Amino acid sequence: MNTLATNAPGLRRDEGMERLALFGLASPALLLVMVILVIPVGWLFYLSFIGADGQFSLENYARMVERKSYSRIFVTTFQVSLLTTGLCIAIGYPLAYFMSQLPTKIANLCLITVLLPFWTSLLVRTYAWLVLLQKQGLVNSWAISLGLWDEPIKIVHNMTGTLIGMVHIMLPFLILPVYGAMRAIDRDYLKAASNLGASPSRAFWTVFFPLSTPGLFAGALMVFVLCLGFFVTPAVLGGGKVILVSMKIVSNIELFVNWGAASAMGVVLLVLTVAILWIASRFLRLEQMTGGGH
Amino acid sequence: MLAWLKSPASETQVTHGQRLWLYVFAIITMILLVTPTLIVIPMSFSDSQYLEFPPEEWSLRWYRHYFGSSEWMNATATSLKAAVLTMLVATPVGVVAAYGLHASQIKFVRMAFVLLITPMMIPVVLVAIGAFYAYVKLSLLYTITGLVLAHTMLALPLVLIVTGSALKGYDMNQELAARSLGAPRWVAFVTVTLPQIRFAVVTSALLSFLTSFDEVVVAMFVSGGDNPTLTRNMFNALRDQIDPTIASISTIMIVVTSLLMVVAQVFGRGKSGG
Numbered sequence: 001m002n003t004l005a006t007n008a009p010g011l012r013r014d015e016g017m018e019r020l021a022l023f024g025l026a027s028p029a030l031l032l033v034m035v036i037l038v039i040p041v042g043w044l045f046y047l048s049f050i051g052a053d054g055q056f057s058l059e060n061y062a063r064m065v066e067r068k069s070y071s072r073i074f075v076t077t078f079q080v081s082l083l084t085t086g087l088c089i090a091i092g093y094p095l096a097y098f099m100s101q102l103p104t105k106i107a108n109l110c111l112i113t114v115l116l117p118f119w120t121s122l123l124v125r126t127y128a129w130l131v132l133l134q135k136q137g138l139v140n141s142w143a144i145s146l147g148l149w150d151e152p153i154k155i156v157h158n159m160t161g162t163l164i165g166m167v168h169i170m171l172p173f174l175i176l177p178v179y180g181a182m183r184a185i186d187r188d189y190l191k192a193a194s195n196l197g198a199s200p201s202r203a204f205w206t207v208f209f210p211l212s213t214p215g216l217f218a219g220a221l222m223v224f225v226l227c228l229g230f231f232v233t234p235a236v237l238g239g240g241k242v243i244l245v246s247m248k249i250v251s252n253i254e255l256f257v258n259w260g261a262a263s264a265m266g267v268v269l270l271v272l273t274v275a276i277l278w279i280a281s282r283f284l285r286l287e288q289m290t291g292g293g294h
Numbered sequence: 295m296l297a298w299l300k301s302p303a304s305e306t307q308v309t310h311g312q313r314l315w316l317y318v319f320a321i322i323t324m325i326l327l328v329t330p331t332l333i334v335i336p337m338s339f340s341d342s343q344y345l346e347f348p349p350e351e352w353s354l355r356w357y358r359h360y361f362g363s364s365e366w367m368n369a370t371a372t373s374l375k376a377a378v379l380t381m382l383v384a385t386p387v388g389v390v391a392a393y394g395l396h397a398s399q400i401k402f403v404r405m406a407f408v409l410l411i412t413p414m415m416i417p418v419v420l421v422a423i424g425a426f427y428a429y430v431k432l433s434l435l436y437t438i439t440g441l442v443l444a445h446t447m448l449a450l451p452l453v454l455i456v457t458g459s460a461l462k463g464y465d466m467n468q469e470l471a472a473r474s475l476g477a478p479r480w481v482a483f484v485t486v487t488l489p490q491i492r493f494a495v496v497t498s499a500l501l502s503f504l505t506s507f508d509e510v511v512v513a514m515f516v517s518g519g520d521n522p523t524l525t526r527n528m529f530n531a532l533r534d535q536i537d538p539t540i541a542s543i544s545t546i547m548i549v550v551t552s553l554l555m556v557v558a559q560v561f562g563r564g565k566s567g568g
Contacts, residue, residue, distance in 0.1 A: 025394025026406055028387050029454075032447050033409055040424030041416075091323055098320035101304055113324040119551050120331050121508040123528050124544040128330045130536060131337065131345055138333070138347050171327065190305035200308035229417025232510050236532050246419040250514075253423060266420050277415060 048263035060264035077244045081227035084166045088223050091167065092174040093216065100182035118172035126233045129165045130156060157239025165237040166227065173226065174219035181215025214284065221280050225273055245269050331548060338541035345538050356542040366527065372517065373507055373524035376438055380445040380506035385499045387446065388453025393483065396461040414451035418511045426515040436519035444516055445506035452505065453498040460494030496561045500554050
């Protein structure tokens with residue numbers, strides 16, 4: 001006992017060293033993130049405060065407020081993100097509920113219909129919608145033969161096409177966490193509610209729905225944040241009619257080589273994203289938001 | 295049928311009949327989730343410039359065009375190279391980091407975890423222009439090395455989350471047992487821990503491969519010159535006009551993805567958690 005007591009500080013030190021060494025195993029990963037992400041983004045932050053004359057200035061930020069074309073882009077981005085999130089909830093929640101009511105085996109089969117698009121390349125899915133929605137596309141020709149409308153209408157290269165594509169791509173991000181939360185709900189609660197005389201809809205709204213909200217909240221947040229920074233799908237399906245923040249950042253660099261303007265927009269986008277995630281993390285665990293691995 | 299409609303559908307008194315709208319809605323949604331992607335497959339075998347469905351005349355024209363074009367072949371080779379290398383770098387780096395963070399339990403672990411998953415949380419456009427700037431300074435622009443490093447960073451959060459959650463379900467005392475029997479820590483990890491989290495490791499590898507192979511925005515900025523990726527070329531082609539060759543490439547990509555999913559499922563039948 002005595003020797004143990006005298007050895008204790010040394011042992012504790014050894015353990016501390018070992019923990020530090022274990023932490024060191026993460027250093028290659030951390031180094032990579034520092035060099036390719038943190039330092040360059042820090043530099044963008046610095047650049048956003050440099051004016052055209054090379055001196056410190058707030059002109060890059062002032063431009064965003066003063067110029068209508070810039071503020072409109074932020075408004076559009078919020079509108080598109082909110083609409084996409086809303087549509088994803090309206091479509092995804094019932095589907096997740098449907099799957100959560102099925103026996104696990106059949107539900108897993110249904111889940112493939114969610115996972116298959118989830119795993120398929122974003123670009124491939126965007127391309128598919130481009131082909132389907134174009135003037136001579138399948139949607140137009142079927143709608144005409146069914147008598148829904150008379151001549152081909154424009155459903156791509158505008159807001160409609162952008163929303164269709166974005167909702168399709170974002171749906172799995174909503175469905176998976178919602179479905180996970182619903183599966184975890186103890187069905188006995190519903191039995192209890194029913195036994196106590198609750199109607200099916202009352203049992204759903206007072207028992208089931210509240211218990212599913214953590215998943216719904218996590219999924220909706222994920223969709224909203226991803227939409228804020230979305231580039232590929234709106235760039236292809238929007239056809240230049242729908243301009244989101246990320247697209248303006250890219251064109252500022254590719255076409256105008258205006259790093260100051262691009263950086264300032266990037267900083268605003270980043271701050272918005274981080275703020276939303278930070279506020280949300282006060283209510284949710286980070287692991288929940290990332291889905292905890294599926 | 296009528297009896298089924300009136301039978302109870304769940305723990306509450308709701309009947310299948312009352313839920314019919316939900317069933318119809320869900321089935322339509324599932325069809326809409328899958329068909330847009332799958333419909334590209336028959337279209338890619340169309341002989342026409344306009345990608346009809348169903349094709350009036352079947353042909354391999356667009357596949358011949360794809361395999362015959364040195365530009366597309368070069369891009370495909372770049373993408374495959376980058377994806378395989380990303381998988382080979384991101385998986386060990388990520389698994390080792392996940393293990394280190396899981397076992398170390400010092401107070402910086404949470405901070406490190408948050409830092410490592412930021413590439414997934416922040417808008418990819420920022421990652422892209424940040425990397426673009428860094429690569430100009432490091433003269434890594436338009437190199438495979440640069441592309442692989444950036445894609446590795448994007449894949450790390452997934453590896454960390456998948457492997458991390460597998461480690462949470464794993465009893466670290468087993469490793470202690472091995473070490474008390476004289477195995478050095480790394481031997482204990484390789485022979486005891488690793489086999490039990492193998493499903494998570496394989497999933498991580500597949501996700502890393504796909505992350506790189508499907509990635510567009512970063513590739514748009516840091517790949518190019520002699521080494522443009524497939525996605526970069528596809529994206530540029532999409533912006534111009536609807537090139538039917540992309541239907542054939544899409545079909546190949548869908549087949550590859552589905553195969554990888556099947557591989558993941560087969561490994562998933564193992565008993566390890568993931």
